[in-house]
Amino acid sequence: MHGAPVGGDRLPSAPRERKPALAALAVLLILVGALGATVVVMRAGNKVSVVEIAEPVPAGAPIPSSALREVEVSENTGVDFVTWAQRGDLTAHYRAATDLTRGSVLVTSMITKNQVGLPAGKSLVGLSLKEGQYPTDLKVGDTVAAFAVGSDTGKSGADSAATGTPISSSLVVKTLAGGSDSQGASGDTTVSVVADSTVAGALAYAASNGGVALVVVPSGKN
DSSP states (O other): OTTSOSTTOOOOOOOOOOOHHHHHHHHHHHHHHHHHHHHHHHHHTOEEEEEEESSOBOTTSBOOGGGEEEEEEETTSOOOBOBGGGHHHHHHHEEESSOBOTTOBOBGGGEEEOOTTOOTTEEEEEEEEOTTSSOTTOOTTOEEEEEEOSSSSOHHHHHHHHHTOOSEEEEEEEEEEEOSOTTSOOOOEEEEEEEEHHHHHHHHHHHHTTOEEEEEOOTTOO
16 A cells, blocks of 8 residues: 555654743853853952052051052952052051051051040150060050160161160150060060150151160159
8 A cells, every 4th residue: 555654664753842931041041151250350350549558667656648658459359458548547547556567558457546535745656676675674654765776777866876865755655565475485575655746756767677775764753
């Protein structure tokens, strides 16, 4: 008989039904992924201007504008930088919470608000001192004189040291931290002192070079 299948030939199967919704979803996911990658790359290239320390500032000292310079860092690091736009507030209302070294990019944990309650005309200055640069029995509340020592304190400081004239003879010790540990190993001691604002700059400059020694002023001689 004619028309019967020959040799087991199969009838052609119907084409599979396409699923346009799934295809559209796949295309959409691809586009979203590509867009997200583009955004990440673009944001990684964004920069923000922040503050870098251009010269050493000892702990407790005001941060002068001369110690600041502008650098750019990635905007999406998650680090709480002090931005260049905040530099005016920084110099007016903040001090170094720790010794600030040249080349450090400033973050908020490295600064502290000016202490409330300082008398007019007074500043709080931080000094990082080694053994021999301060009396071993120094304590909070002592009145001390600060002398410039060493060869890195500048000509005026050297002249003062040579003539026996202190940078200031009426500093009051506000805080003490550091020094020898429980095993007897010695380390730098951070001393913050209340000083006349007129000498705070000279004192901070000498201290940044490690060129300050403190002498306790006997009671009634200050």
